[in-house]
Amino acid sequence: MQMDLRTVTIAPQRQTYGHVARHIGGDKPASRYQEGTIGLQTTGNQHYRPLWDPAHDYFDESRTKLKMADWYAFRDPRQYYYGSYVLARARQQEAAEAAFDFVETRGLADALPDDIRALALDLILPLRHVAWGASMNNDFIAAYGYGTGITQPALYYAMDQLGIAQFDTRLGLLLAEPEALDAAKEAWLHDVRWQSLRRLVEDLFVEQDWFELFVAQDLVLDGLLYPLVFQTIVDGDLAQRGGAAVAMVTQFQNEWAAETRKWVDAQIKAACADDAGNAALIGQWIAKWTPRAAAALCPLAEMGLGDRSAAVMDELCAALDARAARAGVRA
Amino acid sequence: MDMPVTKKKKLGLKERYALMTRGLGWEPSYQPIDDIFPMDRFEGIKIHDWDAWEDPFRLTMDAYWKYQAEKERKLYAIVDAFAQSNGHLTLSDARYINTVKLFVNGFAPLEYMSHRGFAHIGRQFRDVGPRVACMMQSLDEMRHSQTQIHAISNYNRYYSGMAEFRHHHDYLPYLQVPKSFFEDAATGGPFEFIVAIGFAFEYVLTNLVFVPFISGAAYNGDMGAMTFGFSAQSDEARHMTLGLEVIKFVLEQDPVNVPIVQKWLNKWTWRGVRLLTLVAMMQDYMLPKRVMSWAEAWEIYFEENCGALFRDLARYGIVMPPCVEQIRLERDHLSHIAWCHFYQARGTSDFHVWLPSKEDMDWLSAKYPDTFDRYYRPRYEYWAKCEAEGKPFEATAVPMQCQVCQIPMMFTEPGDPLTLCQRHADYKGEQYHFCSDHCRDIFEDEPEKFIQSKIAGHEVFKGNAFRPGTDPTAEGFNPAAEALAFFRIEHGRDNGLHNGSTDERNFALWRGLAKAND
Numbered sequence: 006m007q008m009d010l011r012t013v014t015i016a017p018q019r020q021t022y023g024h025v026a027r028h029i030g031g032d033k034p035a036s037r038y039q040e041g042t043i044g045l046q047t048t049g050n051q052h053y054r055p056l057w058d059p060a061h062d063y064f065d066e067s068r069t070k071l072k073m074a075d076w077y078a079f080r081d082p083r084q085y086y087y088g089s090y091v092l093a094r095a096r097q098q099e100a101a102e103a104a105f106d107f108v109e110t111r112g113l114a115d116a117l118p119d120d121i122r123a124l125a126l127d128l129i130l131p132l133r134h135v136a137w138g139a140s141m142n143n144d145f146i147a148a149y150g151y152g153t154g155i156t157q158p159a160l161y162y163a164m165d166q167l168g169i170a171q172f173d174t175r176l177g178l179l180l181a182e183p184e185a186l187d188a189a190k191e192a193w194l195h196d197v198r199w200q201s202l203r204r205l206v207e208d209l210f211v212e213q214d215w216f217e218l219f220v221a222q223d224l225v226l227d228g229l230l231y232p233l234v235f236q237t238i239v240d241g242d243l244a245q246r247g248g249a250a251v252a253m254v255t256q257f258q259n260e261w262a263a264e265t266r267k268w269v270d271a272q273i274k275a276a277c278a279d280d281a282g283n284a285a286l287i288g289q290w291i292a293k294w295t296p297r298a299a300a301a302l303c304p305l306a307e308m309g310l311g312d313r314s315a316a317v318m319d320e321l322c323a324a325l326d327a328r329a330a331r332a333g334v335r336a
Numbered sequence: 337m338d339m340p341v342t343k344k345k346k347l348g349l350k351e352r353y354a355l356m357t358r359g360l361g362w363e364p365s366y367q368p369i370d371d372i373f374p375m376d377r378f379e380g381i382k383i384h385d386w387d388a389w390e391d392p393f394r395l396t397m398d399a400y401w402k403y404q405a406e407k408e409r410k411l412y413a414i415v416d417a418f419a420q421s422n423g424h425l426t427l428s429d430a431r432y433i434n435t436v437k438l439f440v441n442g443f444a445p446l447e448y449m450s451h452r453g454f455a456h457i458g459r460q461f462r463d464v465g466p467r468v469a470c471m472m473q474s475l476d477e478m479r480h481s482q483t484q485i486h487a488i489s490n491y492n493r494y495y496s497g498m499a500e501f502r503h504h505h506d507y508l509p510y511l512q513v514p515k516s517f518f519e520d521a522a523t524g525g526p527f528e529f530i531v532a533i534g535f536a537f538e539y540v541l542t543n544l545v546f547v548p549f550i551s552g553a554a555y556n557g558d559m560g561a562m563t564f565g566f567s568a569q570s571d572e573a574r575h576m577t578l579g580l581e582v583i584k585f586v587l588e589q590d591p592v593n594v595p596i597v598q599k600w601l602n603k604w605t606w607r608g609v610r611l612l613t614l615v616a617m618m619q620d621y622m623l624p625k626r627v628m629s630w631a632e633a634w635e636i637y638f639e640e641n642c643g644a645l646f647r648d649l650a651r652y653g654i655v656m657p658p659c660v661e662q663i664r665l666e667r668d669h670l671s672h673i674a675w676c677h678f679y680q681a682r683g684t685s686d687f688h689v690w691l692p693s694k695e696d697m698d699w700l701s702a703k704y705p706d707t708f709d710r711y712y713r714p715r716y717e718y719w720a721k722c723e724a725e726g727k728p729f730e731a732t733a734v735p736m737q738c739q740v741c742q743i744p745m746m747f748t749e750p751g752d753p754l755t756l757c758q759r760h761a762d763y764k765g766e767q768y769h770f771c772s773d774h775c776r777d778i779f780e781d782e783p784e785k786f787i788q789s790k791i792a793g794h795e796v797f798k799g800n801a802f803r804p805g806t807d808p809t810a811e812g813f814n815p816a817a818e819a820l821a822f823f824r825i826e827h828g829r830d831n832g833l834h835n836g837s838t839d840e841r842n843f844a845l846w847r848g849l850a851k852a853n854d
């Protein structure tokens with residue numbers, strides 16, 4: 006129907022939804038992030054216990070040992086709701102696409118020194134499996150976590166890691182024939198240098214406490230892996246040794262890690278601030294998983310950095326501890 | 337999706353997509369695979385060859401982000417424009433807003449549940465292909481939930497009944513129908529969930545849900561809702577191909593799967609159509625400008641489209657669910673029974689009701705020549721007389737509800753519209769009540785599940801529908817008023833008749849201002 010209306014000012018009856026208003030301290034305009042996040046998961050009656058887990062309600066706070074008085078203390082500093090999330094990633098993928106294009110049209114992949122190409126393939130291609138593991142683990146958090154505040158960004162993380170696994174795959178297809186992916190999977194399955202990492206990833210697949218999984222995967226493992234591989238080895242070393250093309254086509258991974266780290270730290274900080282027991286609990290989880298992750302990443306560090314690897318791993322572990330401490334974790 | 341291969345082997349789209357998804361997986365050896373994927377066997381579905389799974393769509397994440405971002409840009413531009421220009425004042429009639437209320441209260445939380453449910457099964461199938469498809473659907477469902485909440489946000493600023501949609505969905509009696517529907521699916525095993533939601537709901541019944549809402553929005557001037565509906569439909573097309581792929585894949589894997597799937601189709605077609613009672617009522621009574629009747633929609637979207645589908649599935653040994661017989665018998669009664677119920681029980685609803693006008697009733701007579709004038713018009717005329725005499729009829733008793741679908745036991749015997757239909761079953765010394773043979777069958781197949789149903793009426797009697805600290809022994813305790821307070825129904829504003837409601841008055845006032853000349 007067509008109707009020409011004058012613009013009139015009419016008084017709203019309220020500014021936002023009740024459950025949002027009660028959480029943001031009164032009836033005031035709320036952002037799309039807030040309306041699309043706060044209180045979205047049911048906290049009320051649930052009719053049936055899951056056949057697949059009769060010991061719990063479908064949404065159940067006791068699926069983790071973490072205690073939260075307010076599960077919506079988990080806020081995303083990026084304020085991602087679906088729309089802002091896909092817009093951000095669409096911009097980044099456009100940049101990545103341009104980088105792949107640039108490298109391809111100028112034949113930069115063919116111009117790579119052989120040792121650099123070999124290292125890039127050996128180091129990055131098996132990581133597509135690690136990224137897929139990270140995707141599965143974050144999907145687990147999205148599925149069994151409590152409260153949209155943390156489960157929503159966990160799903161975005163899961164999709165990001167699927168995207169990264171796909172960018173890693175494209176890098177393989179850019180630098181080599183598809184068989185290189187088979188060789189990388191073979192290394193992932195059997196090469197001794199990858200086995201502690203694969204064991205760690207598979208052990209995380211059976212971890213049932215979703216917040217412990219978040220600590221082990223997103224804070225510890227990815228918190229060491231991305232700075233090591235994409236920042237230190239690829240952006241630092243490879244770029245200087247004639248491998249700038251590799252750095253160009255992995256910029257998504259680096260940007261993603263820098264952005265996502267802020268979200269991870271904000272969750273740890275919120276958990277530590279909410280309940281006195283959490284800081285020590287998270288500290289125990291970090292202490293449990295960091296040595297395993299560092300040991301699993303050592304062979305990768307050696308591949309890329311040779312005799313500097315031990316020193317770099319120590320630095321990265323110290324940096325991780327410092328991040329945790331800043332977020333309020335008690336060692 | 338241009339692949340950067342120079343003088344390299346050219347990969348086909350399918351091959352390339354396989355590398356980008358299934359190629360990422362591996363056979364684990366440090367942990368038993370049954371521990372990693374502990375949930376995809378207990379339902380008895382047998383899968384021998386996951387490689388036979390055909391990916392129903394081939395969207396890598398980079399392409400997904402790009403396409404979806406484009407859609408989001410367009411959608412929010414329209415939502416913003418609609419809000420900024422007070423687009424709600426261009427609606428056909430203030431009564432239309434009650435459809436929006438029904439939508440945000442009844443369906444937006446289901447989209448959220450769907451998001452969580454697909455995240456769950458996206459972790460549980462042991463093959464990468466279906467997991468990726470389910471994760472992507474989980475992400476889409478988050479989109480649907482949020483775009484609906486965002487598009488309706490502006491309505492909520494001006495009209496009643498929407499502000500507490502989350503709480504209402506959790507506790508309000510009528511909203512336990514959609515809530516229990518989805519929770520039933522999500523608490524089933526992963527295969528039941530995907531058959532229930534991915535196939536029965538998103539494939540078989542989806543047009544019956546969305547077409548009435550979207551075209552209803554379009555006919556009644558609701559640009560915002562229309563746009564999110566259309567925008568969601570393009571995701572829905574992907575979800576439908578997933579639902580169909582799952583069914584065919586499962587049926588082809590082992591003959592043992594056929595009776596299990598048939599049982600789920602029987603259950604979920606019935607539960608789905610029981611849920612659609614709300615949509616039928618919306619179509620026939622709540623849209624000021626109507627699109628088509630429930631009966632017409634059923635003929636087109638079920639009888640024609642799904643008839644062909646079930647003929648196609650016959651080669652696997654699947655038959656049309658037997659409940660369809662009863663649905664056909666109820667076709668010309670469903671919406672009338674529902675609206676009569678909501679009219680009488682208007683005190684505990686969060687949207688407004690009204691008696692159909694003379695023109696409305698003539699439309700209903702034309703659409704339902706065999707039933708409307710005979711069974712329902714006299715009721716409306718009687719209630720109109722009561723209203724005219726200043727004594728509007730209202731039912732305040734707590735109705736008996738079906739233990740499975742949770743709808744008040746308001747349906748009549750199939751083929752006998754003057755006899756109320758009630759079924760019962762005994763289980764472990766308790767008696768349970770059902771609206772139909774089909775709901776009773778569903779109960780008897782899984783009694784341990786359905787004895788858990790939190791029946792809204794029972795919750796009131798058990799004292800579970802009062803705010804903390806309420807003392808039912810206090811002098812002058814008014815259980816009905818206390819329950820409304822617990823439900824967060826603002827009495828006289830959220831509930832009751834449309835005529836004379838704040839929403840009706842404000843709409844008329846604001847539209848008057850907007851139409852007045854300077």
Ligand SMILES: [Fe+2]
Nearest residue numbers: 447450477480
């Ligand atoms: Fe949806």
Ligand SMILES: [Fe+2]
Nearest residue numbers: 738741771775
């Ligand atoms: Fe029922």
